[in-house]
Amino acid sequence: MTKVLRLRTDDRVVLFNGRGGLAEGFIQNIDSTAINFVALEDPKLVIPQTPQWHIFSAFGSLKGGRADWLVEKCIELGASSVIHLLTERSSTLSDNRVERLQRVILAAAKQCQRLHEMKLNHPMKINKLIPLVAKSKQSFIAIAEATPLVSALTSTTKEPNGLIIVGPEGDFTEKEVNLITEAGATAVGLGPHRLRVETATIAILATLTLWSDSQQTTNSDARQNSDYPVG
Amino acid sequence: MTKVLRLRTDDRVVLFNGRGGLAEGFIQNIDSTAINFVALEDPKLVIPQTPQWHIFSAFGSLKGGRADWLVEKCIELGASSVIHLLTERSSTLSDNRVERLQRVILAAAKQCQRLHEMKLNHPMKINKLIPLVAKSKQSFIAIAEATPLVSALTSTTKEPNGLIIVGPEGDFTEKEVNLITEAGATAVGLGPHRLRVETATIAILATLTLWSDSQQTTNSDARQNSDYPVG
Structure with a gap:
């Protein structure tokens, strides 16, 4: 049993890079090999919280x-x-x-x-x-x-x-x-x-x-x- | 790398049965299929400790x-x-x-x-x-x-x-x-x-x-x- 979330053009998403970088935006278009993501604001850097x-x-x-x-x-x-x-x-x-x-x-x-x-x-x-x-x-x-x-x-x-x-x-x-x-x-x-x-x-x-x-x-x-x- | 403990005749051992029963004794003799264990005292029943x-x-x-x-x-x-x-x-x-x-x-x-x-x-x-x-x-x-x-x-x-x-x-x-x-x-x-x-x-x-x-x-x-x- 696999659960799949389908994302489409214009869907809002938040990307993160595993080093604290976060960017919010939406999917502009999708073709067979890639998607284009448009950021709505400058990427943020989240400082690690304790502990x-x-x-x-x-x-x-x-x-x-x-x-x-x-x-x-x-x-x-x-x-x-x-x-x-x-x-x-x-x-x-x-x-x-x-x-x-x-x-x-x-x-x-x-x-x-x-x-x-x-x-x-x-x-x-x-x-x-x-x-x-x-x-x-x-x-x-x-x-x-x-x-x-x-x-x-x-x-x-x-x-x-x-x-x-x-x-x-x-x-x-x-x-x-x-x-x-x-x-x-x-x-x-x-x-x-x-x-x-x-x-x-x-x-x-x-x-x-x-x-x-x-x-x-x-x-x-x-x-x-x-x-x-x-x- | 495997570690093996070799036990021989007359070695002292403590047996336990997983339900709190404990018996101390020694190995009387060993043949190709089994060992004979001689208990030195009556088996004890250990009451479970908290937690x-x-x-x-x-x-x-x-x-x-x-x-x-x-x-x-x-x-x-x-x-x-x-x-x-x-x-x-x-x-x-x-x-x-x-x-x-x-x-x-x-x-x-x-x-x-x-x-x-x-x-x-x-x-x-x-x-x-x-x-x-x-x-x-x-x-x-x-x-x-x-x-x-x-x-x-x-x-x-x-x-x-x-x-x-x-x-x-x-x-x-x-x-x-x-x-x-x-x-x-x-x-x-x-x-x-x-x-x-x-x-x-x-x-x-x-x-x-x-x-x-x-x-x-x-x-x-x-x-x-x-x-x-x-x-």
Whole structure:
């Protein structure tokens, strides 16, 4: 069962380019190879809204479409970028897989109508990650039995921006964990269950996204209150 | 690259049956067709720990392995049961698919070493769900632009048990939403993004699981404080 939306001459449409560009206009004419689109106003550039979560996940060795799935769900949940982290216990990412993931990203961005495509960055080694952690206002690294993520959140009042770091199957080495936490990442626990790499990544991102959502509401309530002071 | 753990005669092992039964013992002998296991003590029955989230998700029309994935992630994140909800806009679930999902559940339960298998219940109509919602101390239904989930959580102090209800592609009808919320379900929003059925289900479950995790820590801190009063 396929649903098709038929567009005709003179129909109003909004085009977007996946990098925040938006143009409203109409279809002037249609021939067998292309349509002519007439913009009714100058293209607008929409600035990305918070939250801005950058995912560093050692997903290179995930099999059976698990990496595709990870990337697709990161897009749906609004991640800004996804980077395959190269660790002692995770392999490289082949060029084939990068191309495949790019196709997944394009399809998923269309599906959920994101104005800003998520970036799939080049695979990165831990030593390149360290300066990013040091520079970032906040970053979270998934570690078994660390402070539960939600407790770590309620004790901070920071913006919904930062890095989410998840290790490979078999986990980070102790040395890698030390490097990352010494650079300033907060170790966070993910509950009593053993989660796969992709599940841990999505669980953190979903929780941070839904937490941001409640913070934004709280903040706008607060703003509203200051606009309309009582007493 | 396959990892194999070789077990030999006299090795100590713990067996579990997926229904909370646990038996510790050792391998007495091995022949080409079977092993003999000798229990060292009576089998124990482990009572399920909280949280106990029961998932009602209209996933029947999900294609391309999305339902498999939903069920697998529900297991990893510790859901107690998953039920395909039959709504006006979602189709039935064929027997073939039920069998397939049962295989997914068994494989996933082994992978994450859950002592209690998650139940895949029979598909259920909304009119059967209503009395369950009415009886349940808490239930959450995903509705666009409702109070953000995390805000709804912080204003309650209830136990980490209850129902998670997610509609089909194309959403519940207004009548269905009214029936479910009038029975007592709390409408919760899931942030600014458009989430697929399986993503919405997992986002709620992950957030509730990680929230429960922080509550349990808080509660055990509280218990510890009352055991060791200060001042």
